[in-house]
Amino acid sequence: MGFYPTCSSHFKRVKIKLILILIMAAYIFARNEHYIGWKSYFVRPISKDHVRALVILGEKLDLDFLSPPHPEREALVLVPPKHQLEFITRLKYFTIKYWTHAENVKAALDHDDELLRNWTNVILRGGGTVMPYNSYLNLDAIYAYMHDVSMRHQKTVTMVTAGHSFEGRPLRYLKISTTNFQRRLKKIIFIDSGIHAREWIAPPVVTWIIHKLTDDVTEPKILDDFDWILMPIVNPDGYEFSFSKKRLWRKTRSTDTNPKSYRCPGVDGNRNFDFAWGATGTSSNPCSEIYRGNKAFSEVEIRAVRDIFQTYFNRMSMYISMHSFGSMILYPWGHNSSVSKYSFNLHLASSAMIKAIKNASLPNFPAYVNGNSVQTIFYTAGGAADDYAHNLGIPYSYTFELPGLSGGMEGFELDPMYIEQVCTETWLGIVAGITKTIKLAEKDRS
Numbered sequence: 001m002g003f004y005p006t007c008s009s010h011f012k013r014v015k016i017k018l019i020l021i022l023i024m025a026a027y028i029f030a031r032n033e034h035y036i037g038w039k040s041y042f043v044r045p046i047s048k049d050h051v052r053a054l055v056i057l058g059e060k061l062d063l064d065f066l067s068p069p070h071p072e073r074e075a076l077v078l079v080p081p082k083h084q085l086e087f088i089t090r091l092k093y094f095t096i097k098y099w100t101h102a103e104n105v106k107a108a109l110d111h112d113d114e115l116l117r118n119w120t121n122v123i124l125r126g127g128g129t130v131m132p133y134n135s136y137l138n139l140d141a142i143y144a145y146m147h148d149v150s151m152r153h154q155k156t157v158t159m160v161t162a163g164h165s166f167e168g169r170p171l172r173y174l175k176i177s178t179t180n181f182q183r184r185l186k187k188i189i190f191i192d193s194g195i196h197a198r199e200w201i202a203p204p205v206v207t208w209i210i211h212k213l214t215d216d217v218t219e220p221k222i223l224d225d226f227d228w229i230l231m232p233i234v235n236p237d238g239y240e241f242s243f244s245k246k247r248l249w250r251k252t253r254s255t256d257t258n259p260k261s262y263r264c265p266g267v268d269g270n271r272n273f274d275f276a277w278g279a280t281g282t283s284s285n286p287c288s289e290i291y292r293g294n295k296a297f298s299e300v301e302i303r304a305v306r307d308i309f310q311t312y313f314n315r316m317s318m319y320i321s322m323h324s325f326g327s328m329i330l331y332p333w334g335h336n337s338s339v340s341k342y343s344f345n346l347h348l349a350s351s352a353m354i355k356a357i358k359n360a361s362l363p364n365f366p367a368y369v370n371g372n373s374v375q376t377i378f379y380t381a382g383g384a385a386d387d388y389a390h391n392l393g394i395p396y397s398y399t400f401e402l403p404g405l406s407g408g409m410e411g412f413e414l415d416p417m418y419i420e421q422v423c424t425e426t427w428l429g430i431v432a433g434i435t436k437t438i439k440l441a442e443k444d445r446s
C-alpha cells in the first residue's frame with residue numbers, strides 16, 4: 001500500500017517538474033523565436049558611398065540597424081535569414097568590411113535574458129527614493145521614483161499625467177521649476193526618452209537629470225535660469241513589452257492603424273510626428289520597424305508629446321530626444337538634405353556638449369560625432385520629433401544617440417556597469433551645451 005502511493009507521488013512530482021521545465025523551455029523558446037535563423041553583423045563603412053549603400057540595403061533587405069552606419073565607426077545590424085546571402089554578397093561587392101557579431105541571434109538573446117534577470121531584478125529602497133544606476137529598471141520603478149521626487153520636492157517638482165497609452169498605462173512627465181513655470185520670460189528645456197522601447201540606456205539618463213535638478217543640485221544656476229520638462233518613458237507599452245516579452249521591441253503596441261497591425265502591432269513613434277510625415281526613411285508597412293502609422297499623430301503617446309510642444313513651444317529653447325546607440329548628437333534637418341538656418345549655433349552648442357562629454361568619458365567609449373542628421377548618418381527620416389520641434393521654432397533641437405556596446409561583445413546589452421558613466425557624462429555635456437547657448441544669446445544681443 002505504502003509503496004505504490006509514494007512511487008506514484010514521486011512520479012507525479014517528476015512529471016510536474018518535467019512539465020515545468022518544458023513550460024520554461026517553451027517560454028524561453030517563445031520569447032525570442034522571431035529571431036530564429038537571424039544573424040547580427042558589425043559593418044564598417046569608410047566612406048559616404050559605403051554608408052549610402054548600407055542605408056539602401058537596409059530598406060531593401062529589411063535590415064534592423066541597432067546603431068546607425070557612420071563612416072567613422074562600426075554599426076551593428078540584424079539580418080533576417082532569407083536575406084543573409086544577398087547581404088554578404090552586396091557587402092563584398094561594395095567592399096564594405098564586416099564581421100559577425102552573433103552567429104545565432106536567438107541564442108545571444110536567450111543568453112542576454114539570463115543576464116537581464118539579474119540586471120533588472122531590483123527592488124527600490126526607501127519607496128523609490130534611492131534610484132540604482134547599476135541595473136535597468138522597469139516602468140513601475142521609474143514611475144515610483146518620479147512620484148517620490150515630486151512628493152519630496154513639492155515646491156519645485158510637479159508630476160503630470162498627460163493621458164494613457166494605447167494599453168492604458170499612464171503617460172507621465174515631471175515639470176521642474178524654481179518659479180512654478182510662472183515666469184513667462186524663462187526658457188524651457190524639454191528632454192524625453194524611451195520613444196524607442198529597446199533603447200534602455202536612455203531613460204536612466206533622463207532620471208539622472210531629474211536627480212541633478214532635485215536631490216543633487218551641483219549647477220544651481222541652470223536650475224534657476226530654466227524651467228524643465230522631463231519625460232523618461234514616452235512609450236510605456238513598448239518599454240514594458242521589451243522587458244516582459246521581446247527585448248528588441250522598438251515601436252509602440254497599437255493595433256488599430258492597419259488591418260495588418262493585429263499581426264504586426266506598433267508604430268515607430270519617431271516617424272509619427274506631423275512634420276514631413278510619410279517622407280523617405282519611413283514605411284507604410286505595419287511589419288516594418290520604421291512604420292509611420294496610418295496618419296501623423298496616430299499614436300496617443302506621440303499626441304501627448306505633441307501637446308507638450310503645443311503648450312510650451314514659445315518658451316522652449318532646447319529639446320533633446322534621447323536614443324541609443326552610436327555616440328552621436330544629431331540636429332535638423334533630418335527629413336531632407338536642406339540645412340537649418342540655425343545650423344551654425346546648433347553645431348557650436350553640440351560641439352561644446354561633445355567636448356565636455358569627452359573630458360568625462362572612458363577610453364573604451366567611442367568619441368562622439370555631431371552634425372546635421374542627413375550629413376552625419378546620410379539618412380533622411382520624415383515625421384521625427386527633432387524636426388517637428390525645430391519647425392515649431394525651438395532653436396536647439398537634438399537627437400542624442402547615447403554610447404552603446406562596441407565590437408567584440410557577445411550579447412546586445414550595454415553592461416549595466418556603464419549606466420552611471422553614461423548618465424554623468426551626458427549630464428555634463430548638456431550643462432556645457434546650455435552654457436554655450438547662453439553665451440551665444442548674449443553675443444546675439446550685443
Ligand SMILES: [Zn+2]
Nearest residue numbers: 196199323324
Ligand atoms: Zn531610437
